[in-house]
Amino acid sequence: MFPLFSVLVSLFIISLSQSDSNLISVAAASEQQTLLNIKSKLSDPLSALASWRNDSINFCKWRGVTCDDSNPPHVTALDLTGLGLAGSLSPDIAHLTLIEKINLQNNSLCAEMPVELGRINGLKHLDLSYNQFYGLVPNSFYNISSLAYLNLYYNNLTGALPPNLGQRFPQIQILDVGFNHFDGDLINLITSLANCSALHTIDFFFNNLSGSLPNTIGNLSTKLQKLVLGYNNISGSIPREIGNLVNLTELDLSGNYFEGILPSTIGSLSNLGRMQISYNILSGPIPDSIGNLTKLYFLTLMENELNGTIPASLGNCTRLQILKICSNRLEGAMPRELFSLTSMIKLDASHNQLVGSIPDVSSMSSLNYLSLRGNNLTGTIPDSLGFCPSLEELFLGDNLIQGSIPETFKNMKEITSLGLSHNNLSGRIPEFFGTLHTLQYLNLAFNNLVGEVPTGGIFSNASAVSLLGNQGLCGGDSELHLPSCAFQVPEASKKSSKMVVIICAIITIAVLICFCLIVSILYKLRRNKRIAKLHTPVPFSKDKYKKVAYSDIAKATDGFSSNNLVGSGSFGSVYKGMLDNQAVAVKVFDLEQHGALRSFNSECESLRNIRHKNLVGVITLCSSLDFKGNEFKSLVFKYIPNGSLDEWIHPKSSGKKLSFSDGINIAMDVASGLSYLHHHCATPMVHCDIKPGNILIETDMTALVSDFGLARFLAASHSTSAEVSTTLVGLKGTIGYIPPGKLRNFKYHNFSNCNNFHTSHIIVVVFAIFTAEYALGSTISTQGDVYSFGIVLLEMLTGKRPTDAMFKDGSNIHAYVSSAFPEKIIEILDPSMFGEMNMDMEKCIIQLVHVGLACSKEAPKDRMRMEDVAAELSKIKQIYLGSI
Structure with missing residues (x-):
């Protein structure tokens, strides 16, 4: 009997072992299938999985994938960072019930957060940052009490x-939800987080949180190292208890209130x-106690209403590298202690009410950027500035x-921008x-400088130099359009000698006549070459675009019927028509x-190189002869029945009306298209004629x-010299949208009094049209498009x-617009574009206006890059969408 019992026991044990093995196999297969199910929902263009x-x-x-050592193994971590998913x-x-860490950072996941995340009770680490998740965070998610x-x-x-976020996440250490659209009252939120004893980071940056900062801020964990509440709607005062952290x-x-x-x-x-406590409404002095922050390396208090003097105690902050206290009401002299900091890299104290002279800066060996413009500083420019070996940008204007x-400025081997305008130099x-080869921008306008202007280097680039308002200057490069030094007359005889004015006028007129004759001759020569160019392959000849015959175009437009005329411009007309059963717009060039x-x-050439959803695409072209044997050229586009932005901003009887939501989207689209042209084309391109009609x-x-x-x-x-000579007959662009260059400064000239009529005025007026950034023959820059975009944005918002x-x-x-910004900006906006406003909408409007003003600044270097414009508008759009 015992042998039989022994056999039965053995068989039972074997069966149990096989059963366990099967269960292990099933469990492993389940987790593997879960991972495959996760993969099935993902797009993997880089084959990372x-x-x-x-x-x-x-x-x-x-x-x-990371697993534990159990049998069967269980997935404990999933890290798919930056795989382009x-x-x-x-x-x-x-279904990965034992997973503790999920990291999907820096991908392109675009969906709602799954409700099922709330079922993973042991989850400790979740990173979904830098994706495109949207919607409401599921309430069940806040039940993961293990989350750290x-x-x-x-x-x-x-x-x-x-x-009660703190009660729901009692173990939380890192809490980073910045750059989203979360709202709610900050007061209770901060109070609840006081229960989280391990809290290390709070980051609510760029959301829609409101309320005030409560006194309970001082009850947060003493382990807290990072508190970021920037760019929300927080108001009230900064509580004294913040000093407990x-x-x-x-x-x-x-960016709050x-x-x-x-x-x-x-x-x-x-x-x-x-x-960083910039862009608020803080008043009063900067406290002396700020000098106790001896580990401080980055401090920005700009765009507030701070007054009083700059505390000398800042000299104790021996690690300070970045200091921005511009656009306040600070007064008094600048403390010498501040200018003794060897660590300082960037210092901006511009647009305050500072007085006195500029202190010695010989100790600031690391200084890269210094702006003190827009104050009431007196005295002379210290020689020691020339011995700052790293200095790249220096602005002391106004x-x-x-x-x-x-003379020590000759030692500035790294200088790129120097602004000294509107002083008494x-x-x-x-x-x-x-000879300063790094110098790209030089503004010496409206001083008392005299004598002959140097040549070469930066002075050969008229768009990079501003010398207006210095009545005693002469000579220099011809592009600067200054009077010849040979025509300069002694100061004592200027008031009585009108003959000089007459002689200059005669010479100027003679030069203009010669100029016109040369242009006329070149025009005729070019016209004679036009027939020869007829058989030259156009840029599309090797592309996918199939050229159509003149007869096709004539038929499509019903013989170029006036009933089909959409509009006309400088170089031709646009007709609507039907080509291959498709509504088209035909741009016919007037080759005369x-x-x-x-x-x-x-x-x-432009259209063959661009592909973008916000840039018009060409369907085909026609380069042929018409029925009379004359040269004919046209481009065929998709017909856009909704018209141009100009018709929406300035409607006549069409009933078109632009909403604020439409305005944001249009601005975003145009910025996106221009950003592509400027920064993402195989060969970067400048449009040169941005306006609502285009x-x-x-x-x-x-x-x-x-x-x-x-x-x-x-x-x-x-341009080559030949190209310049044939393009000096007009401006690149449209008046009103052309970057102003020095053109806007002619308001400073007074021609009503002949006794004060300077010899250079006639020459300045004659050549004014050529001193704008887009004066033909001048260097073209993407900053010109940025200026035009800024003007379009301001026009759209104001209706003017x-x-x-x-x-x-x-x-x-x-x-x-600038004169009304920001307090009275609502008063000058187009009322038809805005309905009932809330605080979020007003904030978006102010930010939009700020972008328009930043893009349309006079100096090209002060304007934004279009890539940054598009990014800023994207943020504004997100804020607006979160407010409706």
């Missing part, structure tokens, strides 16, 4: 953060390295500085400026017009930039054309 295959037995060795996050992820690390930064998530290393309260004083307790944050330009312009042939070739509106209100007849590739923007009769005597739309 190639190892995730059905025939691969050990899923623990798949890329990004798109698609959505599968709800099946909840949460990063949702830079998504499109909405909804209110729970006021003694281990704080980063504090950002910028904080008012009152900056509390002296801020000096208790002895570990603080980075503090002060009361006297004396000559120091005297003497000659130093010759060595022409000078420049039309070049415009055709330019537009062909922005077409699709039926879904998508904006398309059109008319590339004046576009230029940057690689070929420096830049050529409106109200802009006279030197005024313009930029100055008009």
Whole structure:
């Protein structure tokens, strides 16, 4: 019996072993299938998940997968950072019941967060940052009490953060939900987080949180090192209790509505390295206790209403590298202690009410950027500035500085931008400026400089130099359009000698007549060559675009019937028609017009190189002879029945009305298209004629930039002498949208009194048209398009054309808007574009206006890059969408 019992026991044990083995196999297969289900919801253009295959037995060795040592193994971590993945996050992820870490940072996942995430009770680390998740965070998600690390930064998530967030995430250490659209009241939220004893980071940057900062801020964990609340809707004062956060290393309260004083307790944050409290309404002095922050390396307090003097105690902050206190009401002299900091890299104290002289800067060996413009500084420019070996940008304009330009400036081997305008500088312009090869921008306008202007170097680039308002200057490069030094007359005889004026006028007229004759001759020569160019292959000849015959175009437009005429421009007309059962717009070039042939070739070359959803695309072209044997050229585009932006901004009887939502989208579309042209084309391109009439509106209100007849590739923007001579007959662009260069400064000339009529005035007026940035023959830059875009944006918001009769005597739309910005901006906006406003909408409007003003600044270097414009508009659009 015993042998039989023994056999039965053995068989039972074997069966149990086989059963366990089967269960293990099933469990492993389940987790493997879960991972495959997750992969099925993802787009993997880089084949980063190639190892995730059905025939691969050990899923623990798949890329990004980490397992424990159990049998069967369980997935404990999933790290797919930066793999270019798109698609959505599968709800099946909840089947990985023992997973503790999920990291999907820096991909392109675009979906709602799955509700099933809330079922992973042991999840400790979740990073979905830098994706495109949207919608409401599911409420079940806030039940994961084990969560210690949460990063949702830079998504499109909405909804209110729970006021009891701290109770729901008691173990939280890193809480980063910046750059989303979360709203809610900050007061209870901060209070609840006081329960989180391990809290290390709070980042609510760029959301829609409101309310005030409560006194309970001081009850947060003393382990807190990072507190970022910038760019929300937080109001009230900064509580004194903030000084309790003694281990704080980063504090950002910028872009809110904080008012009152900056509390002296801020000096208790002895570990603080980075503090940003710009763009608020803070008043009162900067507390002396700020000098206690000896680890501080980055401090920005700009764009507030701070007053009093700059505390000398800042000299104790021996690690300070960046200091921005511009655009406040600070007064008094600048402390010498501040200018003794050897660590300082950037110092901006511009647009305050500072007085006295500029202190010695010989100790600031690391200084890279210094701006003190827009104050009441006196004295001379210190020689020691010339011995700052790293200095690249120096701006001292709009002060009361006297004396000559120091000879030590010849030592500035790294200088790129130098602004000394609107001071009382005297003497000659130093010759060595022409030898500073790094110098790209020089503004010496409106001083008392005299003598002959140097040549060569930066002085050979008229768009990079401003010398207006220095009546004693002469000579220099011809592009500067200064009077010849040979025509200079003694100061004593200027008031009585009108003969000089008459002689100059005669000479100028003679030069103009010769100029016109030369242009006329060149025009005839070019016209004679036109027939020869007829058989030259146009840029599309090797592309996919199939040319059509003249007869096809004539038939499509019903013989170019006036009933089909859509509009006309400088180089021809546009007709609507039907071609191959498709509604088209046919741009017919009037080749009798000078420049039309070049415009055709330019537009062909441009259109063959661009592919973007916000740039108009060409269907085909026609380069042929008409029925009379004359040369004929046209381009065929998709017909856009919704018209141009000009018709929407200035409707007549069409019933068109532009909403604020449409305006944001159109601005975003145009910026996106221009950003592509400037920064992402194989060969960067400048459009040169951005205006509402060249922005077409699709039926879904998508904006398309059109008319590339004046576009230029940057690689070929420096014209040859022949090209310059044939293009000096007009401006690149349209009046009102052309970058002003020095043209706007003619308001400073007074021609009513002949006794004060300077010899150079006649020459200045004659050549005024050629001193704008887009004066033909000048260097073309992407900053010209940025200026035009800024003007279009201001026109769209105000409903005022830049050529409106109200802009006279030197005024313009930029100055008009700037004078009302920001307090009275609502009063000058187009009322038909805005309905009932809330605080979020007003904030968006102010930010939009700010972009328009920043783009349309006079100096090209002060304007934004179009890539940055597009990014800024994207943020504004997100804020607006979160408010409706």
